[in-house]
Amino acid sequence: MKERVFFEEFDSLYYFHGSSQNWAMQGFHFHKQYEILLFLSDGALLEVGNRSYNVKTGDIFLLNNKEYHRTSGAVGKSHNRYVLMFDPELYLAGCTEVFGYEFDKFFEHRPENFVHRLNLSQENLKKVEKLFLNIEREINEGDDKAVQAKLRLSILNLIVELNEMYRFFLKEQKETNKAINSQETDFEFKDPILYRERIEQIKKYIVEHVNEKLELDDIAKEFFMNRYYLSHYFKKETGFTLQQYITNRKVVEAKAKLRSGYSVTDIAAQLSYNSDSHFIATFKKSTGITPKKYAQEKKNSNNE
Template identity: 85%
Template structure:
């Protein structure tokens, strides 16, 4: 996908119930919240990664916080929907262990034949809409501790009901003949999750002589600094700063072998001072740059 994908900031909880006219997102976006959308009107187009869904009234969708997406309402028609977005690190924290239930099952550990869209029958549509309205009521009740507990339980209740509906749908599909089975779906992480992380690693190598600050890299790749830090570590096992330091040390070793002085290398790799470079190198390797250069020279002479 050549279009830019933007990280968008929301509060830990976002709720919308209503209708808008001829509404469309300008580009693909993603956010750190899980999202549940229930459409009450026909005609919208929901694009998730490389997949597109022509929406019908009664369609519900589950999106995780790694999927880039955008929605466009039908031109000239009302776009009526429920939207619930919630930060899983806040609203699902500890819940799976406490209840012994996988609340994030269809957000994270999806089966291969999972599709985002679940079309609700009249009875199920009414049930899910009531659960959305329960959440809406708890949100409107206020921010007292008791209301927040009720709100969290209302969200969990919605997730449980949707999980059961998805399970039934998938079982029903599995039991049909092979000719009618739904095709397998590839769940591709967004560019900013795997491919973009690879691009950032390449960028660091190519610009290793520069200062390389987190904010500057985030701006270069149109990413939120929080998201960049979180998913860089998740993908590589290193924090962004650790990776930058490692690459600079690799480059410094090559320069030391080539006979550059500590002062020259510190300047070339954009360290604040010689002492900063020496301290960073020693912390990473266990020895000073000077000692490293001496050992390499000694080993070279002995060969």
Template identity: 30%
Template sequence: MNEGEKRGYLKRDFEVFHIKDKKSIEFKYHHHDFHKIVFFISGGVTYHIEDRTYDLEPWDILLVGNTEMHKPVIDGNKIYERIVLWVYPDFLKKNNTVKSNLLECFQISKERDYHRLRLPLEELSEIKRLLKELLGCRGSEDYGTDIMEKLLFLKLMVELNRLFLKKGDEKEEEGISYDKNITALIKYINRNLSEDLTIDKLSSRFYLSRYYLMHRFKEETGTSIYSFIIQKRLIRARELMREGMSVTEASSQCGFKDYSTFVKAFKKSYSCTPREYLKELNKPQISKEGLQNIDF
């Protein structure tokens, strides 16, 4: 995959990349319009997803939902190899059946605050086989390759859902760290985006000093509480707009007291106004800001 292809728009329902590089890149907390699955192969990487920090081992699998803030911290002295899948939620939804929901693995990982699959070797063999065949479809002009690629991708999603469901409530805690106070705070923020979420109100609710709350949040997530809340409100506003809500109503529902503040924050994050975004909904693409923050 060449650099231009990596940094271009996500023009299809799903995409798969196999990347092996040695770069020291510092990412900010961000999110994507699409779901992401990372198959970690080698390197030195710690992945932050919402309030959780995952120290990765070879063939750990990470699921990152499209509304979840995340960032990788990469050791630039080691070769970082991984296979990354991007998929738009609507594509999976279109391929759901009465009995099978292909979005279930993402829903489970979000509900249980558990984004990692660490599998025994015997369960990895089928995943590796499907990934190899899927990557083999890239660039092929053979008859029916596009159909085979879609079928392989859907089969891979079926396998991942089966594995997530099989694990049930079982959680492997090794290599995962989090602060219970910050976890509770993030859950509260996510559930109360329309409310008054000032530092004073939050510190009072959680019986923690302003300084400790701000310092600990930044230490755990790498971003400020204020920035996190703004991004979460913008993510929710875009969801509501995609569902048909007006721009002004979405702004109000997500806790922006002033419409001009909402427009300014939206444009800063996505390089377009909310109304321009609505016009582009049928042309899926990553914003200029998003392109700078893409973590393959």
């Protein structure tokens, strides 16, 4: 039996935040708005074309205005969600040219075998939910020009954050060479994933480049990673922040140099510290003693 597909009219901006029970669309629909769906409960079913997603808490979806879809909640369960629908001709028109940023990247210019679902971790879920609530607050503030300007910027901000999340996980997927076959698998971008192999590569890179300045942004660029995700997953995997790990490795190297007789000034320069005082303060904070005292203690120990 052929499924019913119908075009549904909505206002140029539609927003919903709440829950319902035993709710299901009677057929597939599509509309002129782009749609962002964030689910806060398990059990719903979202069908997009010939693809079906069994929804879990934290799942977010981006749908364009050519995709027919329908949602149904689990029987007897609350179906809690955010829904944002907006007309791209009104809310995105001209933005790419003005900002030099491809806002409709994951609505219109998707990679092959694009998977709609991105599952957000607790931290990212809170971040995205806050962005939805900003939009909700501005919708409720009225329709004067200033409020409408803030509302449009808030929608753009949400899109940018989601684009970067999708972009990051797509890049990770590509770089780890995991095949995506939309006809045979139900692959999803899962957050968080502990990228152990990548973190080990970063740790090795830090050891090999310990004499360099080693800034977060530079390391993120070297490994084609978003700086936020690099920090987040590095700490999850190692228990240290990236800066703590860099400092620890530099202190280990500094101790070896001190034992070999290098001066504080030479070591500070070799390890790319801003100054002798910066090196001394960092070393003392990490070890509890100054570099000079450490060198003296090791010298006395060797003479005994």
